[in-house]
Amino acid sequence: MGQTPTLHMLYTCPFCWKVRSVIEHLGMDVNYVSVNGMKIKKTVAFADNWGRVPVFTDENGKHFVDSTPLMKHIDAAYNDGKMAAMGExxxxxxxxxxxxxxxxxxxxxxxxxxxxxxxxxxxxxxxxxxxxxxxxxxxxxxxxxxxxxxxxxxxxxxxxxxxxxxxxxxxxxxxxxxxxxxxxxxxxxxxxxxxxxxxxxxxxxxxxxxxxxxxxxxxxxxxxxxxxxx
Ligand SMILES: N[C@@H](CCC(=O)N[C@@H](CS)C(=O)NCC(=O)O)C(=O)O
The missing domain is CATH 1.20.1050.10 (Glutathione S-transferase Yfyf (Class Pi); Chain A, domain 2)
Known part of the structure; x- marks a missing residue:
């Protein structure tokens, strides 16, 4: 079980909306953390100095970054990879x-x-x-x-x-x-x-x-x- 997953994001960031939409589609329980746009690097420095949003932290405290790989991870971990398996x-x-x-x-x-x-x-x-x-x-x-x-x-x-x-x-x-x-x-x-x-x-x-x-x-x-x- 562990902690509730979190998504560090900016409300107006297109990459964050990609991930949020998958989360909302799957109806996952995720806490959204809005970051200050002027302090992104500092705020998400915990994620291996990636320095960008979105950052997803799972129930075990593991971090995932970069919206497309992140969407794939969420599909694989919380949706049995059903979306990745659709079509060619x-x-x-x-x-x-x-x-x-x-x-x-x-x-x-x-x-x-x-x-x-x-x-x-x-x-x-x-x-x-x-x-x-x-x-x-x-x-x-x-x-x-x-x-x-x-x-x-x-x-x-x-x-x-x-x-x-x-x-x-x-x-x-x-x-x-x-x-x-x-x-x-x-x-x-x-x-x-x-x-x-x-x-x-x-x-x-x-x-x-x-x-x-x-x-x-x-x-x-x-x-x-x-x-x-x-
Ligand atoms: N390839 C990344 C791009 C993420 C990205 O560039 N996010 C912007 C916000 S829209 C950001 O955090 N920029 C902070 C910076 O570059 O300092 C993704 O798809 O997640």
């Missing part, structure tokens, strides 16, 4: 890599791709996340929005597509792969569904989520995914 493993691996390479990079442009977007996102984050009194104000008004705005705008320029178009293309590519099935995994969602769902869901606390909401097939899948959470 090379197809699953290819699409897990696809999500981590492509979709993860599409979230920054949509949240920070214009100055207005970057400002809205930053203000929202400063409200949602746990900060100290001063670091919250510092975060909202100083370097971060500018830094992110510059990175995001560079990315948007390089890609040539608007952040919205990029997301729509990714959702189309992904849902086309489902064929006539409700999920990537078939009649049930698998790890690829949860990876993609986590990335998409991480945008849901922000007003920019509206840009995704007119992708009909993508949203129908998103709502089906929500319905599988406990």
């Amino acid at each position: 493993s090379t197809r699953q691996e290819t699409w897990l890599d696809w999500a981590d390479a492509k979709v993860s990079k599409a979230t920054v442009p949509i949240l920070y791709g214009s100055l207005g977007a970057a400002f809205k996102t930053t203000m929202r984050i400063s409200k949602l996340e746990k900060f100290g009194f001063f670091s919250k104000r510092l975060y909202a008004w100083a370097g971060f929005p500018i830094m992110w705005g510059i990175i995001a705008r560079k990315r948007v320029k390089k890609d040539g597509r608007t952040p919205k178009k990029l997301w729509h293309d990714l959702l189309t590519e992904f849902t086309d792969e489902h064929g006539d099935k409700p999920f990537f995994g078939g009649s049930e969602p698998d790890l690829v569904d949860f990876s993609m769902f986590g990335y998409t869901r991480s945008i849901s606390p922000f007003s920019q989520f509206a840009l995704l909401e007119d992708h009909e097939k993508g949203m129908a899948w998103y709502r089906r995914m929500e319905a599988t959470l406990q």
Whole structure:
């Protein structure tokens, strides 16, 4: 038995949403620990100096890091590896890599791709996340929005597509792969569904989520995914 597992996370971190979604789908009893975004490295230094969130600590006090391997571990340890066993493993691996390479990079442009977007996102984050009194104000008004705005705008320029178009293309590519099935995994969602769902869901606390909401097939899948959470 041991202790209740914990997940150290940031509320607005896309990688954390991937893992949280699997946890919620399986209905596991896990304590969520929100970390201060300015002190991540220090707060999770207990996990072999990985220095990032999410960090999962199991009932025996063992730590697991890196969202995709972490999702796989949770499936293996708490779900008899049922999701990993769905369909062909090379197809699953290819699409897990696809999500981590492509979709993860599409979230920054949509949240920070214009100055207005970057400002809205930053203000929202400063409200949602746990900060100290001063670091919250510092975060909202100083370097971060500018830094992110510059990175995001560079990315948007390089890609040539608007952040919205990029997301729509990714959702189309992904849902086309489902064929006539409700999920990537078939009649049930698998790890690829949860990876993609986590990335998409991480945008849901922000007003920019509206840009995704007119992708009909993508949203129908998103709502089906929500319905599988406990
Ligand atoms: N590959 C990692 C990436 C995790 C990651 O970059 N998390 C961010 C928050 S969204 C973080 O903790 N950054 C802290 C830092 O880089 O100092 C995963 O999938 O879990």
